[in-house]
Amino acid sequence: MSNNYEPYIGMPIDLDAYDVQISDLSDGRISSEMWPKDMLSDDNWSRDLVPGDLVPVEMPLRPETPAQTRPGNRPPANTAPVNSPPVQESPNQQRPVHQRPGHGNPGSEPGNCDLIVDTNFNNWPLAMAYVPMQSWEEPYTPDKGLNVGTIFPSLDLPFRGGLKR
């Protein structure tokens, strides 16, 4: 994948749209690679993603899609928009549904559809982060506190690379 395309933690993805290859590095680590199926299977998509590309993703809790925006009303795959917003066909300003070119939509169920998402993050609205207010709790002893790097048990969060504690 091109370096122009920066996935980020928490990025919504549709696993059905990717070929996932997991390799055992035989040293206790594993390596995983994900390749968008569309990018490889369709000539028009067999290139690296660049900012502004429109890629299929899966979004939860999506409102019901009107029938007229279902597959069939969309432009064919070889006109997939690049560096431009998708053609808006929905009468009620709902975001258009994208079906992967050359594929059915096997993983999709109602309320679980692919959306077109503009990967030019400059076009995205800003988000807001928050940190909840800490509550008082019985602190660790000085001995334990210095060892683990905090005197507050709720901040004692050793990083385990996603493994369960």
Next chain:
Amino acid sequence: MTRRQEMLHRVQQLDFVMFEASLYLNNQPDNESALNLFSKYKALAAQAREEFEDAYGPLTHGSVNADRDGWSWINMPWPWQVED
């Protein structure tokens, strides 16, 4: 662990608790428990520091007791000469 190491480690521990309490208080300056923790460990840390410095010399320039000891900062041993 030598006596010197133990006393120095104690200073580090008590300083750390005081520092943690102060970080908490930066967000919630009126929290009674945090204020109590800060005051308690500020005193304990100062006491432990004083005990260490009386035995092994000043930890910072500011803790040189020049009236009593003269300029003790340059007294032997230097940190790399301490055989812990």
